[in-house]
Amino acid sequence: MSLADLSVLVTRPQGQAETxxxxxxxxxxRASHCAVIxxxxxxxxxxxxxxxxxxxxLDTFQHVIFISGNAVKFGMEWVQQYWPQLPIDIHWHGIGKxxxxxxxxxxxxxxxxxxxxxxxSEALLQHQSLQHLAQQKVLIVRGVGGRDYLAQQLTQRGxxxxxxxxxxxxxxxxxxxxxxxxxxRQAINTVCLNSGESVTNFCQLVGAKGLNKIxxxxxxxxxxxxAEELGFEHIVTAESASDQSMLEALKRL
Numbered sequence: 001m002s003l004a005d006l007s008v009l010v011t012r013p014q015g016q017a018e019t020x021x022x023x024x025x026x027x028x029x030r031a032s033h034c035a036v037i038x039x040x041x042x043x044x045x046x047x048x049x050x051x052x053x054x055x056x057x058l059d060t061f062q063h064v065i066f067i068s069g070n071a072v073k074f075g076m077e078w079v080q081q082y083w084p085q086l087p088i089d090i091h092w093h094g095i096g097k098x099x100x101x102x103x104x105x106x107x108x109x110x111x112x113x114x115x116x117x118x119x120x121s122e123a124l125l126q127h128q129s130l131q132h133l134a135q136q137k138v139l140i141v142r143g144v145g146g147r148d149y150l151a152q153q154l155t156q157r158g159x160x161x162x163x164x165x166x167x168x169x170x171x172x173x174x175x176x177x178x179x180x181x182x183x184x185r186q187a188i189n190t191v192c193l194n195s196g197e198s199v200t201n202f203c204q205l206v207g208a209k210g211l212n213k214i215x216x217x218x219x220x221x222x223x224x225x226x227a228e229e230l231g232f233e234h235i236v237t238a239e240s241a242s243d244q245s246m247l248e249a250l251k252r253l
Contacts, residue, residue, distance in 0.1 A: 001251040003029030008250065009183065009191045011036040011198055016069075020192065020243045024250065032186045034179055036193070036201040038172045039070050039143070047144065047165065054139070054164045055079060059087035061162075062136040065124070065150070066094045072102040074167040075141035091129050095121060096242060120220070120240055121150045134158035144168040171201055179205040183214075190215045190253065194241040196226040203230050217249045 006029040010017045013035050021031035042048050055078045058064070066072050072094065079086070092110045094100040103110040111129065124130070138159045140151060144167070151161040182188070183206070193199045193216050203211065215234040218224050219241035227235050238249035 001027075003027040003250055003253075006030070006190050006250060006253060007187050008032070009034060009186070009188045011191060011193055011202060013037050013039045013070075020246060023243060023247050027247065027251070029250070030186070032182065032188065034174075034182050035172050036179075036198050036205060037195075038170050039074075039167055040170060041074060041167055042144070042165075043168075047168075051078060051164055051166050052082075054162060055166075056082050058083055058090075058139070060137060061090060061139040063091045063093065063130065063133075063138040063159075065138065065140045066092075066099055066103060067121075067140060067142045067146070067150070068095065069099050069102050070143065070167055071141045072099055072106070074143075075164060076103075076106050076108070078164070078166050093124060093127065093130075095124055096240070098242065121147075121153075125150070125153050130154065130157070132157065136160070137162065139164055141166060169197060171204065174205060180207070188214070190217065190250065192217045192246050192250075193223070193227070194219060194246075196223050199223060199227045199230060199232075215253065217246055219245065 003024060008024050008029050008031050010021050010031055010033050017033045021033060024031040042051060058079065066075055086108065092103060092108050094103045094110050100110050100112060133154060136159050138154050138161045140161060141164045144165045154161050191202065191214055193202055199218065211231050212233040215236060216227060216232055217236045217238055218227055219238050221237060224235050224237045236249050236253060238245040
């Protein structure tokens with residue numbers, strides 16, 4: 001299906017938007033880019049020390065879960081610094097096909113999971129090795145802050161859950177009015193927002209005025225609820241934040 005009537009703003013961080021933009025353009029749409037989240041390394045000394053101590057204790061965990069490609073990029077830099085050879089007897093997991101592929105590309109023996117629908121936290125929780133976790137330690141590799149749903153569910157199954165927070169998400173340094181100007185100049189009518197934080201940052205950068213005129217594509221009902229609460233009226237829900245899911249949602253417009 002053609003996207004000929006769509007002028008789409010992709011808001012992923014720098015270096016992570018090209019594939020989706022190319023797919024949009026190939027399908028007949030017009031893709032533009034402006035990041036609403038920047039991904040950077042840790043800068044706080046306390047956070048750096050906490051991450052170091054956690055990674056140095058990697059061999060005490062039975063399961064390690066990387067929540068995203070960013071977690072693999074930053075997390076594996078930490079792991080390789082202190083573990084030239086990976087510790088044994090660990091179940092390695094990634095959330096999303098791209099995350100799993102990135103782990104495998106770095107020779108991490110990541111456990112695949114073949115399920116219908118989105119490869120998200122909810123799908124990972126169905127993995128056979130994560131059902132009975134009494135006396136087991138689970139490490140979640142992620143950025144500073146974020147959703148606690150996965151940890152809560154694993155804790156209910158008996159796991160001792162820790163975080164290795166190895167990067168941070170920050171609001172980009174854009175000149176005042178820069179994003180509204182891009183939207184007007186490129187005649188943007190659709191925006192892809194990949195997380196609840198992206199939705200919040202977009203509102204902060206654009207302002208509440210005119211949000212009801214823009215159609216947004218978001219991953220999942222949870223992010224859609226955040227967007228609705230912030231005042232968006234035209235919301236399309238994709239199955240996940242993957243390129244393919246976002247593209248399929250755009251084709252439904």
